Amino acid sequence: MSSNGQKIMEWSERLAQYSEPHWAEKNQLTCTYLTPAHLQTAREIKSLMNEAGFDEVSTDAVGNIVGVYRAASSSSSSGSSIADATATVKTLMTGSHYDTVRNGGKYDGRLGILIPIACVAELVRQQRRLSYDFEVVCFSEEEGQRFRATFLASGALTGDFDPSWLDQQDAEGVTMRSAMQAAGLPGDLTEIIKLKRDPEKYIGFVEAHIEQGPVLFEGGIALGVVTSINAGVRAICKVTGTAAHAGTTPMTMREDALLAAAEISLMAEKRALQDEGSVATVGQMQVPGGSINVIPGECLFSLDMRAPFDGQRDALVADILAQAQSIASRRGVKFECTETMRASAAPSNLKLQERWERAVKSVGQPVFKLNSGAGHDAMKLHTIMPQAMLFVRGGNRGISHNPMEIISQEDATLATQAFMALLDDIETHPFS
């Protein structure tokens, strides 16, 4: 089993060949929805799946690569489609995305594809079949880079594909429908709607993913069991004060928009620190047309607030916005806030999460639980079936969305062992 980590490292490099611009030229990996690099990546994944010994490997109407490894007792170990799965044999779904952010890393998404492929290769090598169908979905889109349609690929499986997306244009004016048709996909809503899964046929969804944060790295821990994917709210804020001469306006007569924004940023930090697992970030700030010698009359900034549970998120957001109003009022400036995104928390299914805990323990690793600050495909599947995620430690202090994203071969091996243990756990302790 120790060679699985090495395989995953090699496969990651194989997939990272396809980038625009090319990795070797620019040391960059950019693979956005249905671009040439993305289509080549899809072909390479299909080859990997076929080499591993999946029974079926196909591309669906949104470009997901779907591989199925049939159960021993499945109606047929080849030839039957997913929809035909018998009532007695259920399916475990796993997967993650193969698209990347611009100038992203090699493991974000892809690790959650390559680990289950390594598991199927291992099962084939052992000439073993499971008591359930094992479906690996390589999602074509999660990052929302080319189109403003984040999670379109996993969304298609949960019935959340927004029909208006087909007419949406990328930066070059190409509609999603044209991009799909150019890639050999139908570009047809009827076909996309058919992708929706029937939850009754599924055990649930599991996903392995690089942590994309520093917690496991700082703790010296290889694997983490995810308890919840955070709820989040994003907002764009504006403080309006009065621009005035920086030399001639006494400190006590100012209505400085920037200082109010600064105070709000620090208050948001302090408030988030009071919670277990909450985060609040001001990622953007600017004084439009600001001059070195003019008191800022306006300041724009962003707020990103997340917490493991919806209630905790709501309290965080309410407190921050109320305190922002009182800071603005005390400083004689106006505070306005427009919410641009609101996502519910996706707490792990406890029974599925406990299977990950047993799996991690069985490979000799400590059980470390953490919540996920980032969104994942599991968030979408959460809306229709039980889900639970496994995190794998990132090197370089967990940096992600960056070419410096890295994992170790040893951790890739451990993650694959834990995934195999999860498959065994479901085999040994079937859901009642």
Next chain:
Amino acid sequence: MSSNGQKIMEWSERLAQYSEPHWAEKNQLTCTYLTPAHLQTAREIKSLMNEAGFDEVSTDAVGNIVGVYRAASSSSSSGSSIADATATVKTLMTGSHYDTVRNGGKYDGRLGILIPIACVAELVRQQRRLSYDFEVVCFSEEEGQRFRATFLASGALTGDFDPSWLDQQDAEGVTMRSAMQAAGLPGDLTEIIKLKRDPEKYIGFVEAHIEQGPVLFEGGIALGVVTSINAGVRAICKVTGTAAHAGTTPMTMREDALLAAAEISLMAEKRALQDEGSVATVGQMQVPGGSINVIPGECLFSLDMRAPFDGQRDALVADILAQAQSIASRRGVKFECTETMRASAAPSNLKLQERWERAVKSVGQPVFKLNSGAGHDAMKLHTIMPQAMLFVRGGNRGISHNPMEIISQEDATLATQAFMALLDDIETHPFS
């Protein structure tokens, strides 16, 4: 005397006709060095001076309009040049600038030209001459808008004209030398050097100016006696932290560049508030390439720090920079600071300041003293002769560098009366 305010209001409108774009079209006043609007303004000022009855009105080698009203005992009440002034008859110099910032106000600079012109008109009407020569210099450049050569006009009188400025280009690639020659000026350094004044021949320099701040307006006071023009330091600052995922990086594991900058901004405010007359302003702030969901890895901001005296300014700057370092160090980020400007304070000559105090009192106004947060031509003259300034209240909470800059006719009348009183005071109580 009550019509002087009205005259000044009318003359201000006359000068404001010349703008690019035109005031009437865009409600904008922009008059930068040696542009067509600037040359038309200069011609209009010469007409005003000739109408008022100055003995000599000329344009010097940097475009200053110089008007002289000769003393009763002057070697000649017409024809003799400034440099020929006899040892026994000294000169009082006054003046201010007629250029503006882009989209500026009608009174910034120009009020300090129009008040003494009104005084000369009044002296002529009374058929009075003073016991000293009265020289009104209308400075062609103070705002540093077209060329990076702020105070070039008053600098020429103090020997601070930088020869390299002649080769400096404006945004269209026109050198200052070409601009001067196109305007009919020699564009020749030798001629500019000759403009340097001999301090031995001068009583000193006085300047009336709109306050450009809210202090007189908020205090309900028409006139203010300036005690000092603030010392200042400007700096560009950079905080370097670590960009990381806003969702996945716990609050306790962040090296957020923006939060350090926010804390530094609030600390600078608090530190400036501890002093009488100090100000500190962060006018610009940005997170280069910042995203709503990324912890800022870098933050750039400006610092403008001013105080009435050099020592107070130095302590302010030293404290702010030291505290900035300790904030950065506590937050695990790097703070760097590059000084871009350092100007010494110009405290008023106490005897000349007392003359303004007596003048203000003599017109029935309370003596209110304040320091100037903005720089003025008097700052340059300060380097070679005694100087003291009078501030006139601005309406609209003292807004300046803005088309909303305004003064009342009543205040213009009071300022002219006070200026006449100052001229009388120097007449009655000559310098020993």
